[in-house]
Amino acid sequence: MSPHPMNRTVRLGAGAGFAGDRIDPAVELARSADLDYLVFEVLGERTIAGANARRLTGSDHGYDPLLRRRLEATLPTCRQHGTTIVTNGGAADPSAAGALAVEIARAGGFTGTRVGVITGDDVLDAVRRVDPELWETGTPLSAETDDLVSANAYIGAAPVTEALAEGADIVIAGRLADPALYLGPLAHEHGWDLDGDPVLLGQGTMVGHLLECAGQLTGGYFADPLTKPVPDLARLGFPFADVESDGAAVFGKPAGSGGRLDRRTVTEQLLYEVNDPYAYITPDVTADFSGAQLEQTGPDRVRVTGGTGRARPDELKVTLGFRGGWLGEGQISYAGPRARERAELAAEIVRTRLADVHGLDPDAVLVELVGAGAAFRGLAGQQDPVEVRLRVAARVDDRIMADAVGWEVESLYTTGPAGGGGARRHVQEVLAIRSCTLPRELVRPHVSIEEA
Amino acid sequence: MGTIDDHADVRTGDKGDTLILAVLARSEEAYQVLERALSPEAIATHYALPLSGPVVKRSLPGLNALVFTLPGALGGGVTGSPVLDGHGKALSYHLLSLPLSTPSRSDQ
Numbered sequence: 001m002s003p004h005p006m007n008r009t010v011r012l013g014a015g016a017g018f019a020g021d022r023i024d025p026a027v028e029l030a031r032s033a034d035l036d037y038l039v040f041e042v043l044g045e046r047t048i049a050g051a052n053a054r055r056l057t058g059s060d061h062g063y064d065p066l067l068r069r070r071l072e073a074t075l076p077t078c079r080q081h082g083t084t085i086v087t088n089g090g091a092a093d094p095s096a097a098g099a100l101a102v103e104i105a106r107a108g109g110f111t112g113t114r115v116g117v118i119t120g121d122d123v124l125d126a127v128r129r130v131d132p133e134l135w136e137t138g139t140p141l142s143a144e145t146d147d148l149v150s151a152n153a154y155i156g157a158a159p160v161t162e163a164l165a166e167g168a169d170i171v172i173a174g175r176l177a178d179p180a181l182y183l184g185p186l187a188h189e190h191g192w193d194l195d196g197d198p199v200l201l202g203q204g205t206m207v208g209h210l211l212e213c214a215g216q217l218t219g220g221y222f223a224d225p226l227t228k229p230v231p232d233l234a235r236l237g238f239p240f241a242d243v244e245s246d247g248a249a250v251f252g253k254p255a256g257s258g259g260r261l262d263r264r265t266v267t268e269q270l271l272y273e274v275n276d277p278y279a280y281i282t283p284d285v286t287a288d289f290s291g292a293q294l295e296q297t298g299p300d301r302v303r304v305t306g307g308t309g310r311a312r313p314d315e316l317k318v319t320l321g322f323r324g325g326w327l328g329e330g331q332i333s334y335a336g337p338r339a340r341e342r343a344e345l346a347a348e349i350v351r352t353r354l355a356d357v358h359g360l361d362p363d364a365v366l367v368e369l370v371g372a373g374a375a376f377r378g379l380a381g382q383q384d385p386v387e388v389r390l391r392v393a394a395r396v397d398d399r400i401m402a403d404a405v406g407w408e409v410e411s412l413y414t415t416g417p418a419g420g421g422g423a424r425r426h427v428q429e430v431l432a433i434r435s436c437t438l439p440r441e442l443v444r445p446h447v448s449i450e451e452a
Numbered sequence: 453m454g455t456i457d458d459h460a461d462v463r464t465g466d467k468g469d470t471l472i473l474a475v476l477a478r479s480e481e482a483y484q485v486l487e488r489a490l491s492p493e494a495i496a497t498h499y500a501l502p503l504s505g506p507v508v509k510r511s512l513p514g515l516n517a518l519v520f521t522l523p524g525a526l527g528g529g530v531t532g533s534p535v536l537d538g539h540g541k542a543l544s545y546h547l548l549s550l551p552l553s554t555p556s557r558s559d560q
Contacts, residue, residue, distance in 0.1 A: 045468075136468065221463065221541075228461060264461070264476070267515055271474040273465030275521045277512055290512055327534055366534045375542035377535070379500060380549065393534035435468065 010189040012182050012207070013240040015074065015085075016040040017214030019047045019064060023073050025215065025238040025257070030077040032254050033240050037185045038078055040070055040087035041178050041212045048175050049321025049431040051092035052150030062093030063100065071104045071170075079110045079169065086160060086181050090172040092150065094119050097172045098450050105170075105452035113452040116163025118173035120155065120445035123318055123438060127151040132436040134320070146322035146432060153316045153438060156283030158194050159445040160184025166449050175319065177283050179208030190245040194284060201285035202309020203247030206292065209280070210251065210269055210304065214238045217251065217269045218259035218300075232258030248305045250297060261300040283316055283440075285309040315437035324432030327395050328402030330409025331370075332416075332423040335387035340372050342417035343388040349416055350392050350408045358404045364394045365405075389422075395430055402427045453485070457548035460486055464544035469504075469533070471525035471540045473547065475518040483516035489552055490518060498550050499543070501525045 013035040015026035019042045030038055042064045055062030064070075067089040078085055090097040098117035105113035128148075131140045141148070152175035161184050163171045171184070183204045187194050192204065210217055217239045219230035230236075237257025241249040253261050270289055274280050280287040286309055293306040330350075334342040347367040354360040368374035370389035373382045394405050406425025413423060456462070456475070459482040465472045475490065477483035492507040499507075504524030511518055526540050527533045537543070 222461075224461075227457075267476055267517060268461065268463045268474065270515070271476070271512070271517055271519055272463055273467060273472055274474075274519065275467055275470065275472050276510060277519055278510065291514055293514075329534070368536055370536065375537055376546045377501060377543070379498075379546055391536060393536075395534050433468070 008189070009242045009244055010186060011036045011240055011242050012185060012211060013038045014041070014211040014214040014217070014238050016042050016070065017212060017216060018042060018044060019066065021214060023066070023070055025236060026070065027073050027077070028254050028257060029238055029240060030074045030081070030083060034081065035083045035240060036189070037084050037086055038074060039181045039211065040085070040089055041181055041214070042066070042087065042089045043091060043175060045319050045433045046431065048091055048152050048319060049150050049433055052321055053429070053431055055092045056149055061096050063091045063097035064089035067097055068100060068104070071101055075104055075110070075170070076108045079105070079108070079113060084164070084169055084171070084185070086171045086185060088173045088176045088181060090117065090174045092174065094172050094174045101170050101172060102450050102452045111452055113169045114167050115450045115452065116166060116168030116171040117448050117450060118155070118159040118163060118171065118176065118445055119448070120159070120443065121152045121173070121175040123153045123443055124148070124151045126438055126442045127318060127320065127436065130438060130442065132438060135435045137434070141320070141436065144322065146324060148320060148322055149431070150321035151318055153318045153443040154283050155316070155443060155445050156180045156194065157184035157187055159447050161188045161194065162447045163449070164188040166447070168449060178212040179205045179282055180284055182208030182211055183284055186243055186247070198285050198309040198311055200247055202287040203305070203307035205280070205282055205285055205287040205309065206270070206289050206304065206307030207241055207243055207247065207249045209274070209287075209289070210266065211239060211241060213269060213272065215259070216272065217265060218253050218261050219265055220259070222265050222268055228264070230260050234258065247307065248303065250301055250303045252301050261302060263294045263296055263302060266294055266302050266304065281313055283312065285312050314440055316440050316443050318436050318438050320434045320436060322432045322434065324430040325395055325397045326399050326402035326427060327393060327430045328405030328427050329391060329393035330406035330423065330425045331389055331391045332409050332412055332420045333387055333389045334417065334419055336419065339385060339388045340369065342419065343369055343372075343390040346390050346412050346416045346420060347392060349412065353408050354394070354404065358401060360394060360396065360401060360404070364396060366393045367391070368393070399427060453552040455548060455552060456486070456550045459552065462544040462547050464540050466526055466539045469524055469526040471522040471543060473520040473522065473544060475520070475547065477516040480516055483513070485552065486518060487511055492520070495520050495522070498547065499525060502527065
């Protein structure tokens with residue numbers, strides 16, 4: 001069934017690890033790394049809900065805001081090199097993203113390009129019908145008072161293999177699970193049965209997990225100038241993996257690119273955001289990374305084997321997005337002698353006025369002294385900082401109240417402590433994220449093929 | 453014996469409002485020391501944040517690493533909390549200041 005001879009190595013490249021990721025490293029991979037697949041992973045829990053909210057308000061399309069730029073930058077090279085693009089950048093509207101891909105392919109003269117669009121992760125109707133219990137509250141969805149705007153199930157690799165079997169040159173999905181973006185091409189190329197051997201699927205999922213955050217495998221989110229120096233982060237190279245038919249993978253990065261790839265960078269990423277490395281639950285398999293074996297095989301080359309797995313879960317995780325009110329915030333700086341004391345006085349003034357003048361519940365107001373331990377949430381002892389940036393924030397029901405938070409900080413310019421400078425204010429709508437599960441059979445992915 | 457900073461690297465991630473803290477020992481010897489020193493209680497004491505459940509520790513001897521989960525540590529998480537670093541990405545480095553004490557005679 002495999003479209004290629006057995007024992008062929010498949011090269012997967014990581015073109016993006018989150019919605020805001022750089023584009024030039026993906027271009028570098030596409031041009032120089034002779035990829036079979038280029039994968040853009042651009043969805044997080046909050047990105048899919050945000051995309052749904054933008055689509056609902058009609059303020060914007062529902063797909064990844066950088067999708068056009070990512071595709072315009074890489075699609076011509078990928079088409080010339082026979083590299084297939086796979087992405088979850090369809091976000092809340094994979095069909096519109098598919099139409100965009102068709103448009104970009106035509107504009108580039110690549111008529112005949114086949115775009116596979118995966119839908120069916122939107123399970124809003126199903127969760128309303130089933131009324132599942134929410135993980136965070138332990139109560140049914142119907143008990144929520146906030147307005148539900150989106151429900152997206154994490155779907156597995158099966159529809160990716162289906163699209164590839166139909167000859168897709170670009171595969172665009174919404175809430176496809178991150179590792180499944182990579183497991184799909186591996187299953188297609190190596191003829192792996194997605195209902196079959198969980199050991200193989202566990203190893204393939206481990207490969208996908210290592211690639212899914214792109215630059216975090218090659219020194220990004222790792223670098224520390226003293227303990228973990230990384231060369232040339234400004235030109236950080238994104239990783240690729242050469243994957244054999246048994247799932248064994250050699251990770252590398254483009255020659256001459258910045259960054260480093262060794263056992264330390266790989267081990268950190270292997271355990272990143274994994275709450276249980278013995279049981280990492282995905283739609284395709286319950287993967288086990290605990291027995292991973294890492295071997296440095298050359299400069300910036302690491303071979304990874306030993307991933308395994310057990311049966312996949314019967315239920316699929318669903319991310320629910322609710323309208324969660326508004327976040328208002330304001331910031332202002334104090335520096336020099338008594339910077340901290342003046343920032344604390346400023347915070348007290350804002351707190352008092354938000355309660356007395358605007359009627360805001362003081363418990364809703366959060367004060368952070370940036371530069372005096374805010375990032376550690378007050379856990380670490382503080383010395384006298386050279387400067388302190390006061391940040392006041394509150395989540396409130398309406399936009400006017402949210403705006404008052406930043407307003408009261410800004411007005412400290414002429415009414416607050418001495419030497420307050422650099423005030424900024426910001427208001428944004430908040431989407432609250434909660435989770436539940438749905439029985440697998442209620443989630444029905446669908447693949448359609450459009451041709452440019 | 454210094455602090456954790458002398459023996460390990462750290463990386464945090466988030467799932468909902470659970471903080472996931474990975475501790476990566478720089479040698480097998482360091483791993484043995486950290487495996488003994490870093491109990492779930494020691495982590496909960498050092499990260500004295502309001503938690504919604506117990507700290508869970510998972511040991512990975514094959515990787516010389518430990519993974520701790522701190523449920524509720526992010527107080528609503530990236531979409532629920534007004535905190536600047538809702539992901540808790542900076543919180544990893546808080547562990548590095550934890551002193552490692554030499555085991556006393558009475559422990560043996």
